[in-house]
Amino acid sequence: MTGKMLLITIAACMSAAAVYAAGPVVPAAAPVKSTIAKQCALCHKAEQGAVRGNFDLVTFKAKTIQVKIDDAVELFKFDEDEIKVINGAGKTGDGEFLKDNLVKKGHEIKVEYTEKNGVKTAVKLIEKPPVQVSDEILYNTADVEKLVAQGPEKGKYFLFDSRPLIRFQQGYIPTAVNLPFPAFDKMAEKLLPKDKSSLIVFYCQGVTCNLSPGSAAKAAKLGYTNVKVYKGGIPAWQERNYGLLTSQFLKEAWMDKDIPVVLLDVRAEKAAAKGFIKGAVAFPANESVTLVEKLDIKKNAPIVVYNQDGGKDATVVATAIIKAGYKNVLVLSGGFDAWQAAKYEVASGKQTVNAVYVPKPRPGEINLDEFKQYAAELPANVMIIDARTVAEGKAGMLKTAKLIPAEEIKDHLAEIPRDKLIVFYCNTGAIAEVAYNTLKSQGYTDVKFANAKVEFEKSGSYKITGE
16 A cells, blocks of 8 residues: 555544544535625625626627626626617617617616536527616606705705715715615604605715615605606716815725725815825816816726815815816815814825826736736746637747637636636636636636736737726
8 A cells, every 4th residue: 555545544544533523524515606786786686597697798709797796706607699688778689789889888787597517598688678767757867966056955955865885975965965875764753854845855876776766666655746856866967066085085995995086186286295184186277278188098087176275276176177178077075174184094295296097906807017917927836718709829929928818717627726826818808707706616726817808919928908
């Protein structure tokens, strides 16, 4: 008997002894994956053979749809000629709808699927349509703008944000109070006005969101007779208006969670020299016309503008930024004074003068510089996998990589070690992310993907760039 065989025999005996001593060993139950996102669960129940979440991405090369369910993802194979797709406008088609971007990234969807041999295949994808709201209770952006300009006292209204607190903390319409739909029954008596003829306006996350119509229905049942719904909600408001943010929300919902935000300090240099919010960019109001023209960041980047006290300078600059096409602009309520009063960290020294926005990496995304190093010289403890098709790989690929198309990952697990860092790449990052999630679903823990554009020349040279 070899040493190895003896070791196995001893281990088996020890295991048997443990069973006799402590009873049969029951395998740990695998964690149950949610089939419905929390926001969807407010109005829907989980169904067999279906998931509800947010449309994340689709790749036709790997024939895969990726759905986000809160912080998790679910992957579905599909046949573009067989899948039935219903977009938010109610139009029905096949996979071409996905190819033509008729289903938008981030939108709520329901996917119905079949499962065979552990592979889930989507047979129907339904994008959530706009919520139906009666015209007689419908408010538009102009209606809400008029009220906000007057203020609650003069306008004699109550504006309620029906979204969960976590969303409210990310920015809200000026004068709004948070009355989350899930907590409506507990909070209504405290927050709703005593006079049931008062004008009450509810809003939430946009035309497909049920929270504000649901809140309006609950208020009507309580006897309120002048209830309105701003169906467009925050997305429509921020098309042409700034939102508000408190110092506490800026710190807790953005900074403490390490969510990137562009922070613009519009005070004069003399005031900023006495202290500023960490990470703030010098953006003096008297130079804002020129500075707004030079602003070169993504149009959907979150931008927070502040001055000394939250007054006119901040709102004027914020409005100018919105007119320049930016869609997520917030003003810090109370400005720097409120930040200081809360005793939050104050920075000193020289402020940066260039606004830069780097989105928070997606789960599993590798640092681009790190990936470039691995592409040039592969460490012994790292394996790079090219997740593109065989034809693409033949046309050019990294010499340090192994080609395994994303749709074949499960068939090649024996070739993928569990004791190395596995890094996927493709042409754009989309297929690489699908491959990453596929391997994670197989129990691999040390996996990343390059969210990058990788281009190859016939000479064998390559170029790696960010999105």
